[in-house]
Structure formats: C-alpha cells, structure tokens
Amino acid sequence: MITAGKGAMPLYIQIRELLIAKISKGDWLPGDSIPSEMNLSQELGVSQGTVRKAITELVEYNVLRRKQGRGTFVSNHDSQRALFHFFHIVDAKGHRVMPDSKVLRCHRRHASHGEALKLKLKDRADIIRIERVRNLSSSPTMIETITLPGHLFKDWDELDSGNLPNMLYELYEKQFGITIHSAEEQLRAVAATKHDASLLNLQAGTPLLEIERVALTLNKSPVELRISRCNTKKHHYENTIL
Amino acid sequence: MITAGKGAMPLYIQIRELLIAKISKGDWLPGDSIPSEMNLSQELGVSQGTVRKAITELVEYNVLRRKQGRGTFVSNHDSQRALFHFFHIVDAKGHRVMPDSKVLRCHRRHASHGEALKLKLKDRADIIRIERVRNLSSSPTMIETITLPGHLFKDWDELDSGNLPNMLYELYEKQFGITIHSAEEQLRAVAATKHDASLLNLQAGTPLLEIERVALTLNKSPVELRISRCNTKKHHYENTIL
DNA sequence: AAGTGGTCTAGACCACGTA
DNA sequence: ACGTGGTCTAGACCACTTG
Numbered sequence: 001m002i003t004a005g006k007g008a009m010p011l012y013i014q015i016r017e018l019l020i021a022k023i024s025k026g027d028w029l030p031g032d033s034i035p036s037e038m039n040l041s042q043e044l045g046v047s048q049g050t051v052r053k054a055i056t057e058l059v060e061y062n063v064l065r066r067k068q069g070r071g072t073f074v075s076n077h078d079s080q081r082a083l084f085h086f087f088h089i090v091d092a093k094g095h096r097v098m099p100d101s102k103v104l105r106c107h108r109r110h111a112s113h114g115e116a117l118k119l120k121l122k123d124r125a126d127i128i129r130i131e132r133v134r135n136l137s138s139s140p141t142m143i144e145t146i147t148l149p150g151h152l153f154k155d156w157d158e159l160d161s162g163n164l165p166n167m168l169y170e171l172y173e174k175q176f177g178i179t180i181h182s183a184e185e186q187l188r189a190v191a192a193t194k195h196d197a198s199l200l201n202l203q204a205g206t207p208l209l210e211i212e213r214v215a216l217t218l219n220k221s222p223v224e225l226r227i228s229r230c231n232t233k234k235h236h237y238e239n240t241i242l
Numbered sequence: 243m244i245t246a247g248k249g250a251m252p253l254y255i256q257i258r259e260l261l262i263a264k265i266s267k268g269d270w271l272p273g274d275s276i277p278s279e280m281n282l283s284q285e286l287g288v289s290q291g292t293v294r295k296a297i298t299e300l301v302e303y304n305v306l307r308r309k310q311g312r313g314t315f316v317s318n319h320d321s322q323r324a325l326f327h328f329f330h331i332v333d334a335k336g337h338r339v340m341p342d343s344k345v346l347r348c349h350r351r352h353a354s355h356g357e358a359l360k361l362k363l364k365d366r367a368d369i370i371r372i373e374r375v376r377n378l379s380s381s382p383t384m385i386e387t388i389t390l391p392g393h394l395f396k397d398w399d400e401l402d403s404g405n406l407p408n409m410l411y412e413l414y415e416k417q418f419g420i421t422i423h424s425a426e427e428q429l430r431a432v433a434a435t436k437h438d439a440s441l442l443n444l445q446a447g448t449p450l451l452e453i454e455r456v457a458l459t460l461n462k463s464p465v466e467l468r469i470s471r472c473n474t475k476k477h478h479y480e481n482t483i484l
Numbered sequence: 485a486a487g488t489g490g491t492c493t494a495g496a497c498c499a500c501g502t503a
Numbered sequence: 504a505c506g507t508g509g510t511c512t513a514g515a516c517c518a519c520t521t522g
Binding site: 060061062085086088182183184185186187188189190191205206207208209210230232236237238239240241242 | 302303304327328330424425426427428429430431432433447448449450451452472474478479480481482483484
Binding site for chain 3: 278279280294297308309310311312313314
C-alpha cells in the first residue's frame with residue numbers, strides 16, 4: 001500500500017511501482033487506457049502532481065503513452081514501434097527497410113547449456129527454435145535463429161509455422177500476452193559458415209555481423225534469444241549514443 | 243527573451259533553450275555550477291517549478307548534473323563518463339575494460355570526399371588524422387583511425403603526439419573547449435586487411451567489427467570521425483535497447 | 485544555520501479530443 | 504460542454520552539504 005512519512009520511499013516511486021505491477025499482472029492490457037490522473041490521485045489519496053510524476057517516468061520508459069485530451073494508454077507493439085525501436089539494420093542511406101521473412105524450420109527441442117543460461121531456464125528445458133532468412137531490399141541478408149522458452153508459449157504448435165508474421169513481438173503480445181519491453185544485444189564479427197553462405201548467396205568465410213539479442217519483459221525476465229547473422233555489404237547496424 | 247502568453251512556446255522550453263545557449267556559448271563551462279533554481283527563477287520571473295522542469299530535461303540529456311545540497315553542474319567528460327557512455331566494447335563476461343593506446347601516426351592532411359561529407363567540411367579541407375592501436379586485456383584488439391577538422395583544433399601540433407591520452411574526449415574538452423555530447427555509430431563486419439592483420443596478430447581476411455562513429459557537440463555539429471576495427475574473438479560490442 | 489536540490493500539495497488556466 | 508492531459512504558480516517541508 002501507499003505509505004507516507006520519514007524513511008519511506010517517495011510517494012511517486014511507490015505509485016510508479018504500483019502502476020508497473022498492475023500492468024505486469026495484466027490488470028491493464030496493452031492498448032488500454034488507464035484511469036485519469038485525477039481519478040488515480042483521488043483513489044490513492046495523493047495530489048495530481050504526484051501521480052503525474054509517476055506516470056511521466058513510465059512514459060519515458062515507453063511503458064505508457066499519453067494522448068492529450070484522450071487519456072493515458074499502456075504501450076503496445078504496433079509494427080512501427082517494433083521497427084523503430086528494436087530493428088537497427090538500415091540501408092546505406094540510413095533508411096529503415098521493412099524486412100520480409102521466410103521460415104526454414106520451427107520445432108521443439110531441449111535447450112542447450114548456453115541457451116538455458118541466457119534464458120534463465122534449467123538445462124535441457126523445453127524450448128521452441130525457429131530458423132528464418134530475412135530479405136532486405138529484396139535480397140537475402142540475415143539469418144535468424146530464435147529460441148523461445150516452451151512454457152511461455154504453450155499453444156505455439158497451433159500456429160501455422162510456415163506463415164509466421166514478420167514482426168514476432170506483435171505476435172507474442174497478441175497471442176501470448178507477452179510484451180517485449182527491452183533487450184540486450186551483443187555484436188560480433190564472424191565468418192559465414194557453408195550453411196550461412198548458401199542461404200545468403202555468398203562465399204563461406206565472408207565476414208558477417210552477428211547480433212545476439214536477449215529480449216526482456218517489463219520485469220526483466222528473458223523471453224527470447226535471437227541470433228542474427230547479417231551481410232553488411234549493403235546494410236549496417238545503426239546506433240545513436242545520446 | 244522569455245515571453246508568456248498564447249501561442250508562445252511553453253516557458254520551461256524557452257528556459258531550457260536559454261540554458262543550452264549559455265552552455266554552448268561557454269558562459270558556463272563544464273564542471274561549473276550554474277545559479278540555483280531559486281536564483282534563476284527570480285532572475286527570469288518564473289516560478290521555481292518551471293526552472294526545475296527545464297533543468298530536469300537537461301539532466302536527462304546528460305547536459306547537467308544535479309548534486310543534492312550542493313548545486314547543479316555542467317557535465318564534464320571525466321574518464322568514467324567517457325568509458326561508460328561512449329565505449330561499448332566489453333569482455334566475454336560483460337565487464338568494461340579500460341583500453342590503452344599506442345599512437346602509430348598523427349599528421350595533417352586534406353580531407354577525402356567521404357571524410358568531408360561526414361564531418362560537414364569542404365572537400366580537401368584541412369584535417370588531422372590519427373592512427374592508433376588499442377590493447378584490451380593486454381592484447382592488441384582495435385585499430386582506430388580518427389579524423390578531426392583542423393580548424394577546430396588549431397594548436398593540435400603543439401601536443402606531444404606520441405603521448406596522447408587514452409580518452410581523447412577529455413582532451414578535446416580541456417584543451418580545445420569542445421565537449422562531445424552525442425554520437426552516431428554504424429557497425430559492419432569487414433575482412434582484416436594485411437595491415438590490420440599484422441597489427442592485431444591475426445590472419446588477413448579474419449572478420450573484424452568495424453565501428454564508424456561521428457561524434458557531435460551539443461548543437462549537433464560533427465567534431466570527430468572515428469573508424470575502429472575490432473577483433474571480436476574475446477570481446478564484443480554491447481548495446482541495451484530500452 | 486543557511487543554502488541547495490528533492491518531494492508534495494492545492495489550485496489555476498490552457499490545449500486538445502469527444503460527444 | 505465536459506473530461507483529458509499540459510503548463511504554471513506559491514508555498515510547505517524534507518534530505519543533504521557546507522561553513
């Protein structure tokens with residue numbers, strides 16, 4: 001509950017955490033509006049300014065979105081947001097390119113030691129592994145290997161695995177109630193294997209940019225491991241440091 | 243001047259821009275404290291809360307830094323900040339490693355077409371070019387080629403070019419009054435040239451991570467072009483998406 | 485003790501969207 | 504016309520640093 005007084009956490013932080021809990025629990029779903037600042041402040045017995053400060057921080061974290069005159073909404077993963085926020089590969093001119101995807105394989109497996117570690121699962125836990133090739137500017141440019149914890153995606157097998165959507169984060173949210181909120185990426189240069197080379201129409205040994213991403217929910221629990229190998233002849237990874 | 247009334251920009255934005263101007267002009271230097279919130283609000287004829295909101299945004303942009311009980315200060319480039327904010331290469335465990343550097347060459351040249359474009363200079367403008375090798379965990383891991391606009395670094399030649407500091411951004415700030423505030427990076431995988439290979443003790447053709455960075459001041463004017471080629475066997479580039 | 489930033493309140497008015 | 508978020512004020516008290 002909200003407590004005031006010396007030594008207590010600031011009110012706006014308590015309220016911020018309370019709002020996060022509501023969203024994590026699913027009381028308010030992505031796309032929903034939350035109660036107005038006035039309503040919240042009356043329910044919680046604090047001033048509007050204090051509620052406002054809590055909400056402001058969550059807007060900065062991209063958890064909430066304000067719309068003047070309409071209300072405050074839980075963020076959702078439209079393709080726009082996925083493309084702008086999580087997809088960092090652009091063409092030589094710096095333009096974002098919408099990738100398309102062809103699924104090569106999609107099956108259940110046991111997690112390797114490395115996968116279990118990165119997804120915080122037990123060794124040999126049930127996982128789903130997807131392999132796909134992505135075209136950028138209509139030429140095959142990336143190979144992705146995606147690993148999902150099986151227990152979070154129970155009804156996965158009912159999907160048409162040959163016809164998965166391009167932007168998986170939207171699927172995770174709409175079909176499984178899992179919202180990806182942040183991610184940690186590691187980038188390396190690697191040599192293309194024969195397998196890579198045949199899929200991307202280049203020679204084995206060609207340098208590829210490898211992006212290893214762990215995607216996290218709002219509570220920082222890992223939900224997806226994604227390894228992308230990317231031909232950077234005509235595209236590159238863009239990062240802005242503010 | 244600060245103006246109120248309909249159709250005008252919000253006061254806190256006018257104040258924010260006014261503070262930025264003061265800092266860009268050099269009225270307040272990195273490390274200096276700025277006037278207290280109360281003083282500013284009285285001088286500008288607005289409430290303390292409005293000044294506070296302007297300052298809060300600049301703290302979020304890393305332009306200012308608040309210290310409770312002491313005051314508000316213009317950010318400066320201690321090595322800590324440079325290391326945490328601008329250096330994204332970490333070891334296999336994800337720990338940041340302090341690099342050391344050996345300068346190979348440092349001389350004045352004419353800008354190539356590409357360099358001129360990226361630094362917004364005229365073709366064949368006067369530039370300074372530095373080449374150095376950086377050790378991480380005591381093995382040579384990165385080759386850096388740094389290009390600086392000559393007119394911004396007039397007295398560069400008086401420096402001992404064989405003995406440049408590790409963290410150049412601190413030097414730019416202290417010796418030349420230029421503070422790097424943000425940067426745009428492009429990452430690619432490339433094959434090591436013979437030259438790269440001999441410097442990094444590996445075979446020509448080995449995949450390297452190439453990082454091309456343009457560093458910008460607070461006004462977004464480009465100040466440095468830096469191309470780093472990095473052996474990612476034992477280290478990688480880390481990026482967090484929030 | 486005095487001065488700084490940090491939190492919180494209560495209330496005013498503005499800008500926007502919907503009905 | 505009404506309800507929403509957005510800006511702004513004036514003033515209170517707390518937490519921290521310095522003299």
